[in-house]
Amino acid sequence: MPDIQSKLPKPVEKTPEGAEHKQHSIVPRSSVSGSTLTLVVAIMAFLASLTLGAVWTVNDTAKSWQNDVSREITIQVRPVNGVNLDAALISARQIAGSFAGVLSVSVVDNDAMEALLEPWLGGGLNLAELPVPRLVSVTIDETNPPDMVAMAAQLKATVAGASLDNHRAWIERLTTMARTTILTGLLIFVLMMVATVLTVVFATRGAMAGSKHIIEVLHFVGAEQSYIATQFQKHFLFLGLKGALAGGVVAILFFLFIGWWASGDPADPASNQVEALFGTFGIGVGGYLSILLLIFVISVLTALTSRFTVLRHVGTLDRSSSDE
Amino acid sequence: MIRFDTVGMRYGSGEEVLKDISFDIEPGSFQFLTGPSGAGKTSLLRLLFMSLKPTRGLINVFGKDAATLTSEELPAIRRRIGIVFQDFRLLDHLTLYENVALPLRVRGYEERSYRRDVIDLLKWVGLSERIDAFPPILSGGEKQRAAVARALIDQPELLLADEPTGNLDPNLARRLLRLFIELNRSGTSVVIATHDLNLMDQYEARRLVLNDGRLQIYA
Numbered sequence: 001m002p003d004i005q006s007k008l009p010k011p012v013e014k015t016p017e018g019a020e021h022k023q024h025s026i027v028p029r030s031s032v033s034g035s036t037l038t039l040v041v042a043i044m045a046f047l048a049s050l051t052l053g054a055v056w057t058v059n060d061t062a063k064s065w066q067n068d069v070s071r072e073i074t075i076q077v078r079p080v081n082g083v084n085l086d087a088a089l090i091s092a093r094q095i096a097g098s099f100a101g102v103l104s105v106s107v108v109d110n111d112a113m114e115a116l117l118e119p120w121l122g123g124g125l126n127l128a129e130l131p132v133p134r135l136v137s138v139t140i141d142e143t144n145p146p147d148m149v150a151m152a153a154q155l156k157a158t159v160a161g162a163s164l165d166n167h168r169a170w171i172e173r174l175t176t177m178a179r180t181t182i183l184t185g186l187l188i189f190v191l192m193m194v195a196t197v198l199t200v201v202f203a204t205r206g207a208m209a210g211s212k213h214i215i216e217v218l219h220f221v222g223a224e225q226s227y228i229a230t231q232f233q234k235h236f237l238f239l240g241l242k243g244a245l246a247g248g249v250v251a252i253l254f255f256l257f258i259g260w261w262a263s264g265d266p267a268d269p270a271s272n273q274v275e276a277l278f279g280t281f282g283i284g285v286g287g288y289l290s291i292l293l294l295i296f297v298i299s300v301l302t303a304l305t306s307r308f309t310v311l312r313h314v315g316t317l318d319r320s321s322s323d324e
Numbered sequence: 325m326i327r328f329d330t331v332g333m334r335y336g337s338g339e340e341v342l343k344d345i346s347f348d349i350e351p352g353s354f355q356f357l358t359g360p361s362g363a364g365k366t367s368l369l370r371l372l373f374m375s376l377k378p379t380r381g382l383i384n385v386f387g388k389d390a391a392t393l394t395s396e397e398l399p400a401i402r403r404r405i406g407i408v409f410q411d412f413r414l415l416d417h418l419t420l421y422e423n424v425a426l427p428l429r430v431r432g433y434e435e436r437s438y439r440r441d442v443i444d445l446l447k448w449v450g451l452s453e454r455i456d457a458f459p460p461i462l463s464g465g466e467k468q469r470a471a472v473a474r475a476l477i478d479q480p481e482l483l484l485a486d487e488p489t490g491n492l493d494p495n496l497a498r499r500l501l502r503l504f505i506e507l508n509r510s511g512t513s514v515v516i517a518t519h520d521l522n523l524m525d526q527y528e529a530r531r532l533v534l535n536d537g538r539l540q541i542y543a
């Protein structure tokens with residue numbers, strides 16, 4: 001004989017007559033379909049949070065690429081016969097420094113140049129023997145940039161072999177690339193959210209299919225539609241919140257771990273490479289708040305789906321006619 | 325209280341299961357609704373409870389045309405009617421006490437305000453020892469009585485019962501019938517759908533006999 005008793009809710013504590021009696025919830029707290037719904041919501045919340053975090057990281061990284069490049073311009077001084085290169089570099093530095101909107105000017109020294117060229121030309125270079133152009137790095141105020149055209153003209157007229165590179169081509173390419181990447185990320189996030197919404201809606205409806213008899217009984221004992229809807233909404237808000245919190249918190253822990261790993265050891269080449277490519281790899285406070293918002297949205301979505309499902313079912317009960 | 329005027333009903337595009345049904349249910353009246361299986365007793369009860377709409381004809385419930393009732397008005401009307409379903413429709417995750425108290429709970433009453441009444445009613449239907457039991461472990465008869473208690477707890481003006489003695493032994497059936505009679509004497513109109521001739525013979529009351537979808541009334 002099946003053990004029915006063990007499957008029933010726990011008996012409520014007996015209380016003296018006339019005293020408040022702790023009652024079971026009208027919508028059963030635990031059921032297989034409820035657990036499945038929680039699991040589905042948790043998985044979808046995790047995936048949606050991952051997508052959101054990834055879009056956030058890409059967005060931040062793309063912006064930092066763009067900002068880093070546009071903050072700096074470079075003066076290139078090519079070796080010219082009969083011209084002292086060091087004097088030309090000093091002259092170029094002075095001209096650049098005389099413009100308003102320039103924050104700092106520095107000549108890229110021999111060691112730095114060797115380091116730059118080492119991947120292509122190997123170590124132990126003697127720059128004096130090679131016709132290698134030298135560089136002057138200029139940091140500018142983005143909000144109040146110097147007059148680039150005038151600076152380029154003055155450099156060309158005053159310093160032989162000097163030319164100004166404001167990285168415009170790079171900035172334009174990076175801007176295009178950053179916009180494309182962000183747009184792609186947003187598209188993926190939107191698709192992920194649509195998938196999450198549909199999954200949560202269908203999983204909630206599935207979980208509610210086993211509760212139709214409860215809706216009918218409540219309806220026939222005279223419960224208002226809003227009362228029935230509220231009972232289910234509360235229950236499913238709890239289930240949705242449980243699942244979304246689980247998925248969202250795991251995603252947050254994942255991003256915290258990745259952020260810690262990526263910026264863990266400055267001496268570690270792997271960490272440095274990751275940081276160079278992806279920046280700090282942190283999603284920041286805004287990213288974490290977005291995940292919390294996502295958890296809230298998914299929970300509310302679960303609750304509202306149950307509410308509308310109840311209202312629709314009750315409406316069907318009221319409308320049912322012999323012609324149907 | 326309730327008036328049917330040439331009501332007809334069919335399911336889908338099939339034949340009419342109820343044809344030109346006209347009758348009144350007066351306040352404080354007692355009637356058996358009977359007829360062979362499949363004669364349309366349950367359909368007629370569902371029309372009385374407004375869980376079905378007729379294909380044609382007029383149904384007037386407590387002075388209102390049932391066809392014009394809005395979904396907001398229906399709960400208030402249903403609270404004036406108690407119904408005992410043939411399949412009991414008890415909620416398995418609630419105790420017997422909670423099932424019986426459900427109509428009061430959904431109206432938002434405080435539990436302490438009705439606790440005494442629910443326990444008294446459960447004693448009256450012989451279930452005082454099963455207050456904290458869950459429906460799956462109850463016998464058919466116990467479920468039947470619990471369903472009756474739930475229908476009566478809010479002292480409805482009209483009680484509809486679909487085969488209420490179907491799962492009861494003759495003794496319990498007689499006891500339940502006495503309960504309905506007592507309820508009727510206190511002013512509640514009663515409609516009992518049954519094909520139990522023995523039960524009907526125990527109490528002289530109006531008989532609404534359904535045959536082939538048509539209704540005949542024997543006072």
